[in-house]
Amino acid sequence: MNSAPTTWRIARLVAAKDLRVEWHSRIATNQVLPFAAVTMVIFAFALDSDAVLQRVAPGLVWLATLFSVLVLVQRAFAVEAEDGALEATRVAGVDPRAIYLGKALALGLQLFVLEIVLLVAAVVLYAQSVPLEGALLLTATLISATCGLAAVGILYGGLTAGQSGRETLLPLLTLPAVAPVLIGATRATEAARGTAGAVVSDGWPWLGLLAVFAVAFGVGGALAFGPLIDE
């Protein structure tokens, strides 16, 4: 008999499983990605001014990301609920921390791809450009903001999974929690691309906030996930 696998190994298995589900089903690719893109177009209708759009483009990118997080989290747990798999992982005694980390990792990777697409959309639709010296800040912002969003999303997604009213409870819990990510990521992105006279050095304190947020919620979420999904 082999020894039980480590938490980290199970987390990788869970993440690989989630990505494989997406590979077979293509729900995120064929539905969530177009949804996010349409959101970007709709913002342009609402704001109706090239100058305003240019000014607020970083915020719109992150707002569209935030909406997509809610949809992707619902999807991540719909996959588990469809045939009672989340319950089966509980019966199997799989370490909940591993499930949490694995699902957050898979969500984070999907979000990362989505954010890249949204940034490209912003470049095309809102006439954005990123100077070379901002590229490092932008990349670091993308990574840490994504980790924070995934950490919060999976935590509350697991809590609301299978509950009545989950569609409304998830945003109620998630949106105030990720407000710091929205503020931080938007300001850092503005700094990276020099919106409204911002310079790259303005962005580093925000990056610090995003990193602390991601670590705090990553650790807190891993510890809290087990008690939250248990009956």
Place this chain on the structure above:
Amino acid sequence: MTSTDSALAATPASPDESSRHGTGTKATRVLGVATIVSMGWLLVFGLGFSPADRDQEEAVRILYVHVPTIWVAYLGFAVTALCSGIYLFGKKKSLQLDRIAGASAEIAVAFVAVTLAVGAMWGRITWGVYWQWDARLTTTALLFVTYIGYLAVRRLGGSHEQRAKRSAVIGLIAVLEVPLVHWSVRLWRSLHQEATVLNPDDGVQIDGLMLFSLFVGVIAFTLLYAWLLLHRSRGMWMEDVLDDRGLDDALAARRAEAGGRPSPEPAGETS
């Protein structure tokens, strides 16, 4: 004051009505009378004796209710966090801790709502607008929504133990969340001035009578918080008991249902 009065009047025992009492006791009645007396003092001092401020003029009177309500709200959230922590990490899993945490959060949410509304009035006079995207205001608004979420999680259902564990975890996550939110909005809106009334070294002269009025307000609202907490946590205890009693009845019905059936070997029964 009249509505609080009538509420208190309902509490004392009325022997002709029924022998079964509500959540009131001698302690809550003493607390309630003390609350009403101090609230009366607050009205007299806040609206009457205390002078107008040099800068804020009459608007400063709003702060005698505004500051105590937000103090009580933060006190309530702190109690919720404390009880959640003790419940999760303590040896003895007492549901009473969970009920106090829930009652405290409920009261605190109500007080944040009052604070935000009253604050908007104060802002309208002092700033000319109801709302400013200032760090403390924004944090308070997000805190409000966060704890509305906490109360929603409490209503998710399941056993009492499940509710207690789940809401204790969410209660502690909220504690993790609030400093992060505050940090982010502070960074975002670092332009705004610090608390003027509570910071005497800002050069703002605080009249002794003004400070006293504020003090009376804090006392009055803290007493009110204690009174509300006693009533609400006792109410929650009764809700839980009635819930358990409903289960007892259902259990008895279910067992009777089995007894009604012709069962060939009743020796295996254990009821």
Place this chain on the structure above:
Amino acid sequence: MIAFFDDAGFILGSYALTVGLVGLLSWRYVRRGSQLGQQIPDDEKPWR
């Protein structure tokens, strides 16, 4: 002068709002308490 009355309205309004909302909450708690209390004998209540 008008500004003063405007301010007075807000000041008195804020006191009225606070007292009103707090009173409403207190009234609801006490009423709920007595409703629930009707259904449970006194000797079971730990605070009596």
Place this chain on the structure above:
Amino acid sequence: MDTESRSPVVRLDDAVAVLGGFPALAGASIEIDHGEILLLRGPNGAGKTTLLRLCAGLVPLARGAGEVLGHDLSTERESIRQRVGLLGHHNGLYLDLTVGENVRFWGSTVGADDREIAGAIERMGVGDRLVDVTVRRLSAGQRRRTALACLVARRAELWLLDEPHAGLDATARDDIDAILRAAARAGATVVVASHELERAGALATRTVDVVAGQINPAAGEATP
């Protein structure tokens, strides 16, 4: 190990379990020994499913006491779960993954190696052309066999099966019976809840009735 093998695998004493306010189990008492194949029979809504879920450590014990595999049901549910396998109305599969991916995922979470996983797939007869088909395209019987392969790969000591024969054709039922007998011979304890009394009755070493959330020994059998 010695004391554990002598003590019953499952011991419930007046166990109550609540499902959304309703006492689905209203004081169930039973002892199940090693290597038994126990049949639970009873009408719909009698509490069979909840009894299985309680033994799996999924549903909390509201009243009463219980032990599964030597672990207390009210305090050590985590330890129980790792050693039992539950096949409920749901199969616990990922419908968008293939048979092979499902079994591999469930097997590797408990540290089974490739050989064990391949063996489990082979034993359940979902190998060959089925292994690369997504579960969504499988028939009910094939899904059930895949789920059983996951249980085998997970090396459960106590198998809890809820209506394992439902919706299956005759061959699939025979297969499931053979799998369960083999599991019991290999030292596992099997609890089956079923409507199909003839079939399950032939399989079982003991039968009990579940009535209104309680357990009666079946007619014609000795009281344990």
